[in-house]
Amino acid sequence: xxxxxxRWVVGITGASGSAYGVRLIESLxxxxxxxxxxxxxxGWRVLKEELxxxxxxxxxxxAGHFEEALAQNRLTLHPNGDIGASIAxxxxxxxxxxxxxxxMGTLASIAHxxxxxLMTRAADVMLKEGRKLLIVPRETPLHAIHLENMLTxxxxxxxxxxxxxxxxxxxxxMADMVDFMxxxxxxxxxxxxxxxxxxxxxxxxx
Numbered sequence: 001x002x003x004x005x006x007r008w009v010v011g012i013t014g015a016s017g018s019a020y021g022v023r024l025i026e027s028l029x030x031x032x033x034x035x036x037x038x039x040x041x042x043g044w045r046v047l048k049e050e051l052x053x054x055x056x057x058x059x060x061x062x063a064g065h066f067e068e069a070l071a072q073n074r075l076t077l078h079p080n081g082d083i084g085a086s087i088a089x090x091x092x093x094x095x096x097x098x099x100x101x102x103x104m105g106t107l108a109s110i111a112h113x114x115x116x117x118l119m120t121r122a123a124d125v126m127l128k129e130g131r132k133l134l135i136v137p138r139e140t141p142l143h144a145i146h147l148e149n150m151l152t153x154x155x156x157x158x159x160x161x162x163x164x165x166x167x168x169x170x171x172x173x174m175a176d177m178v179d180f181m182x183x184x185x186x187x188x189x190x191x192x193x194x195x196x197x198x199x200x201x202x203x204x205x206x
């Protein structure tokens with residue numbers, strides 16, 4: 001038997017910053033990974049509001065951007081209400097899960113073990129199976145409950161990667177800033193990429 005293909009779960013919630021999630025999917029697919037995607041209802045709304053996606057027919061909307069990956073079964077969309085989906089079970093082998101962007105509501109549910117939809121159930125599976133779970137919160141300002149929930153997850157080994165783009169590398173566009181954040185996530189997996197210029201590269205001629 002050939003080696004199993006490496007799979008990652010990607011979650012997109014209703015937090016602002018849907019471009020992060022879309023670029024993450026592109027980058028994972030480009031690295032040869034398979035992606036299992038779950039999007040909350042609020043996440044679909046933000047995809048429409050921020051990126052202009054026509055989400056009345058969600059599979060068709062996704063196909064407009066990832067037609068080849070869908071046809072090759074390298075990208076799988078799971079309805080958020082499908083708690084019987086493959087990614088809801090620990091016996092389904094994946095490398096881990098990234099929720100990018102992650103709303104404070106989803107973060108709170110995960111921190112308190114509330115898994116009443118596929119997004120939170122899949123995250124709970126990552127915790128119970130000891131797999132990688134990365135959360136990219138996108139909210140400001142943060143109040144004490146937000147911070148306490150993030151601390152709870154950090155103590156469980158969850159990687160918290162706030163959506164805080166840097167400026168030292170001289171971004172020229174919004175796309176550059178999105179790539180920086182996606183690159184910081186890929187660093188945590190870890191997966192090689194060239195999405196942003198690292199500190200010191202210029203000094204060494206790279």
